[in-house]
Amino acid sequence: MASYKLVFILAIAGAVTLVLNVSPSSGFGLFKSKKVSGDFILGSRLSGDRLILQKTIYRTGKSFKSISLRASFNASKNVRITQVAAYDQKRNGKAASVKLVKGGPGKQNCTLKFKSRRGYGIHFIVRVYGR
Known part of the structure; x- marks a missing residue:
């Protein structure tokens, strides 16, 4: 009977040790919001490319509605776009989506469509690089 108690106590101690030493990346991170x-x-940017345009796109959220807007960016006459980068400033897990509608790298213009999640x-x- 004493050996059963000892095995039971060791099993509980081992389980507690495992639970306390689990890192967030091994499974418990699934329950946290990402x-x-x-x-x-x-x-892509190469050496010799320069920032030709930088613009902040900002719209406040509306209750129970998603926001959609388009923004166009034009380079000067002899400049071709090499990279279009839109950096999200709301890193709270409620990011809006961005899609390229027209133009882009290799062209002189581009149009991006931004769409927010409902209520956000x-x-x-947006940074546009070219040469």
């Missing part, structure tokens, strides 16, 4: 970034990067706003910094 911080989703809505960053959008299209194209849009806050992005």
